[in-house]
Amino acid sequence: MKRSQLKNSFLLLLTAAIWGSAFVAQSVGMDYVKPFTFNGVRSAIGALFLIPCIFFFQNRTNSSEVSPADQLNQSAKTLASSPIARKTLFFGGLCCGIVLAAASSLQQIGISYTSVGKAGFLTAIYIVLVPILSLFLKKRCSPLVWLSVALAVGGLYLLSVPDGFGSIGKGDLLLIAGSFLFAVHILVIDYFSPRCNGVALSCIQFFVCAVVCLIPAFIFEQPSLSSILAAWAPILYAGVLSCGVGYTLQIIGQKGMNPTIASLILSLESAISVLAGWLILGQTLSARELAGCAIVFLAIVLAQLPWPPTKKS
Numbered sequence: 001m002k003r004s005q006l007k008n009s010f011l012l013l014l015t016a017a018i019w020g021s022a023f024v025a026q027s028v029g030m031d032y033v034k035p036f037t038f039n040g041v042r043s044a045i046g047a048l049f050l051i052p053c054i055f056f057f058q059n060r061t062n063s064s065e066v067s068p069a070d071q072l073n074q075s076a077k078t079l080a081s082s083p084i085a086r087k088t089l090f091f092g093g094l095c096c097g098i099v100l101a102a103a104s105s106l107q108q109i110g111i112s113y114t115s116v117g118k119a120g121f122l123t124a125i126y127i128v129l130v131p132i133l134s135l136f137l138k139k140r141c142s143p144l145v146w147l148s149v150a151l152a153v154g155g156l157y158l159l160s161v162p163d164g165f166g167s168i169g170k171g172d173l174l175l176i177a178g179s180f181l182f183a184v185h186i187l188v189i190d191y192f193s194p195r196c197n198g199v200a201l202s203c204i205q206f207f208v209c210a211v212v213c214l215i216p217a218f219i220f221e222q223p224s225l226s227s228i229l230a231a232w233a234p235i236l237y238a239g240v241l242s243c244g245v246g247y248t249l250q251i252i253g254q255k256g257m258n259p260t261i262a263s264l265i266l267s268l269e270s271a272i273s274v275l276a277g278w279l280i281l282g283q284t285l286s287a288r289e290l291a292g293c294a295i296v297f298l299a300i301v302l303a304q305l306p307w308p309p310t311k312k313s
Contacts, residue, residue, distance in 0.1 A: 011253030012265040015246050020272030022242035025234035032231035035108035037223040040213035042235050046243025047206035053199055092192035093201050097208025099185045105213060106178030113171025122175035124156045124270050129183035130263040141260050148264055148299040155295030156270055158288050189251055190259040198252040206243055264299060271296045
């Protein structure tokens with residue numbers, strides 16, 4: 001594996017860890033504010049958090065290497081580049097923001113109608129949808145990657161749905177729709193990340209996501225400042241880490257990565273959330289859940305192997 005791919009895989013793994021731990025913040029935040037309000041405010045915080053990052057790195061030396069440091073060094077200069085580059089950047093941020101707003105809102109609403117385990121599994125269905133959608137974009141996957149996808153789905157089922165599905169309800173349908181949009185979001189990032197600076201693209205994405213979410217929030221939810229302040233801790237955590245840091249690392253880490261492999265690594269979010277509950281909250285893991293974690297991890301490792309296998313001389 002190339003060094004840049006290994007570094008990007010690590011960034012995506014770090015993203016999955018941040019998202020997995022942020023699930024607690026999402027759940028707690030829903031006790032104080034409603035879905036559109038929560039997503040709108042945390043997205044605005046994420047965008048504001050990234051503005052100083054852009055200007056902090058504006059005088060750093062540029063390089064042609066593809067790495068997180070190079071992405072940050074390019075941040076402010078991307079905004080001041082050619083009109084075509086600026087147009088691509090803002091159009092990419094608009095597309096990413098709209099898709100992310102729709103996906104995260106469906107997920108946030110769907111969680112309130114179904115169990116946490118089932119929600120985690122249904123959201124992670126994007127690992128199947130990404131390679132299927134990629135076929136329409138002429139991005140093919142090796143047999144080993146398809147095997148990894150199948151293993152990951154089985155592992156996530158063991159991990160997240162210990163008692164079976166039962167009937168498909170309203171929340172389940174919302175989560176499946178959200179999973180489809182998360183798959184689209186991964187592919188949109190796959191298109192724009194090689195053409196734009198990751199930090200600037202992420203910043204614009206969150207400004208757009210905040211506006212798209214806050215409009216229905218003021219129409220349907222009538223948010224109050226007191227309720228937002230009451231949820232300041234989970235909103236701040238989700239805004240700075242999940243949005244500002246996590247989604248930015250996703251954009252940088254996906255650059256040059258096969259979108260299907262990226263989705264497999266990001267799907268570790270479900271396993272990490274369960275492991276975090278075990279380590280931090282003292283929640284127990286059954287043998288079935290441990291087996292699910294092991295299978296998902298095996299799927300990620302298999303997806304990183306070269307295909308066809310290199311022959312020994």
